Amino acid sequence: MNPIYLDHAATTPVHPEVLEAMLPFYTAFFGNPSSTHSFGRATRTALNRFRDSMALSLGCLPAQLIFTSGGTESNNMAIFGVLNANKQGKKHIITTQIEHHAVLHPCERLESLGYEVTYLSVEPTGLIQIADIEAAIRPETALISIMYVNNEVGTIQPIEQIGHLARSRQIPFHVDAVQALGKLPLNLGTLPVDLMSLSAHKINGPKGVGALYISKNTILMPHIFGGSQERKRRAGTENVAGIAGFAKAVEVNLPKLESSQLKAAEFRQIMVSTLEQQLGSESFIINGHKEQCIPHILNISFPGVTTETLLMNLDLDGVAAASGSACTSGSLEVSHVLKAMKLPENVTASAVRFSFGMGNSIEQIESAAQKLATIVKRLRTT
Ligand SMILES: Cc1ncc(COP(=O)(O)O)c(C=O)c1O
The missing domain is CATH 3.90.1150.10 (Aspartate Aminotransferase, domain 1)
Structure with a gap:
């Protein structure tokens, strides 16, 4: 059976073309992309190529993508990063009761640090109401974080409408799009979203690799310190093979x-x-x-x-x-x-x-x- x-x-499961795209980075192209010698330069060139191709598929600039260890890290980076960068000391977050734990638990942690979180309720269909978001907004709201597609029931939230509302109030808007990538068209060039979390292993890519999209005007405080990788926004030697797989998974899946x-x-x-x-x-x-x-x-x-x-x-x-x-x-x-x-x-x-x-x-x-x-x-x- x-x-x-x-x-x-x-x-x-990992797509065969994804695996094929990853293998050279465990063999011939093992150089550290931060090294200046030819081994490092070869890997750096490949890394740039992967970032460029993903950015093109998603409708954003390559510099707007930060590679991470997955959806969980991207969500944590977005939430802590935006709040820690808030110069006015705003301490209120709006999210929903149906987020993934990779959003809910960072929010709970923030509550223990003195932040206030509004967890919006949903309709029996899993949909949130725009009016509820509007009513929850306060002068001290520093972030709205709402998932695109719910991982348990598949309900799609009206992200575009929420984004317009957030923009009109100048509140950064984070979207956990881990379950939306490859399932819905995502055009970051037109979607009014400031931060978007993505993960490779939900689209036939490898586990342990993801990305966070950051719009031009969003300020983010890094939460991993060390080297200058990812334009000093996320320290640590890049998971080059994983990123190669992620880029290939996007290339294979999005057109289909x-x-x-x-x-x-x-x-x-x-x-x-x-x-x-x-x-x-x-x-x-x-x-x-x-x-x-x-x-x-x-x-x-x-x-x-x-x-x-x-x-x-x-x-x-x-x-x-x-x-x-x-x-x-x-x-x-x-x-x-x-x-x-x-x-x-x-x-x-x-x-x-x-x-x-x-x-x-x-x-x-x-x-x-x-x-x-x-x-x-x-x-x-x-
Ligand atoms: C909606 C959602 N957000 C975040 C995550 C976490 O992503 P990752 O497994 O890449 O850390 C998942 C994974 O189940 C998810 O479904």
């Missing part, structure tokens, strides 16, 4: 955005219609917004069955799916995202996330959906 991987929102959306929509449709046929449309609930969502993430609840039992049975049957919840001391906590969406307990306690990507086929999705339906039927009768 070949296992079926439906957890692409957690991480993705539309076909990837269509394919994911087809997978989603197959999964849902199989469940409708097998279980009846009344017996499961799709979480998230019906239209404002990426098709790659499908979060479904099966009231009466627990997430943990479902995931375990799926795994035994060779289907890898996920819950958004963290596993603490052997049991699953209810997801903070579903809780913030104010869904009933039987919905939050039975939610499973399926996420589609490279390597998935129609046959796999049909098979996974059949297995899922059989498991749900069995669990409901025992």
Whole structure:
């Protein structure tokens, strides 16, 4: 039995072309890009090329991209960096209750340091309301940080509108776009966003590499000190092989955005219609917004069955799916995202996330959906 991987929102397999692009930086081109000799210069030239090609794909200037160790570091860098650079001593942040922990935990840390954080609530669809952001803005608001696509339910936030609001109030706007890259068109040349976090491993790139985009007028205090890399904004010898892989993943994935959306929509449709046929449309609930969502993430609840039992049975049957919840001391906590969406307990306690990507086929999705339906039927009768 070949296992079926439906957890692409957690991480993705590395694309063969990505691996190929990375290998030379573990062999022939091992020089330190900060070295002035020919070995270093060769790596530096390659690094510049990767930054240029990524910037071109994203519609920004190469100097506006800082390479990091991933989405988590980019989020931390954006949040601490903007607040530490605030000369007026503004100490208020606006974010949402459904952010990734890589935003929520830095915010909690800031609260312990005397900052105030407004965690906006969301609609049951996972959407935030622009009016709520507007109402939360204060004279001392130093940053708005809102994710583009939610990693658990796939809901897309109205980033452009929020950006215009933030610009009109001259408040820096950070967007965690880790789940949006490769799923939605991102044009940093036109999007009113000041900082954007990206990660390679969600788009068939390597783990442990990411980027933070910074707009021209945004001032950021570095939070890693040492060498002068990344224009003194992030010290440390660059992960050249990782960056080579990230650039290749962007190059391979971004032009295929539309076909990837269509394919994911087809997978989603197959999964849902199989469940409708097998279980009846009344017996499961799709979480998230019906239209404002990426098709790659499908979060479904099966009231009466627990997430943990479902995931375990799926795994035994060779289907890898996920819950958004963290596993603490052997049991699953209810997801903070579903809780913030104010869904009933039987919905939050039975939610499973399926996420589609490279390597998935129609046959796999049909098979996974059949297995899922059989498991749900069995669990409901025992
Ligand atoms: C929305 C979101 N932000 C941030 C991260 C963290 O990214 P990384 O794993 O590259 O640190 C993730 C990863 O799951 C994510 O989904």
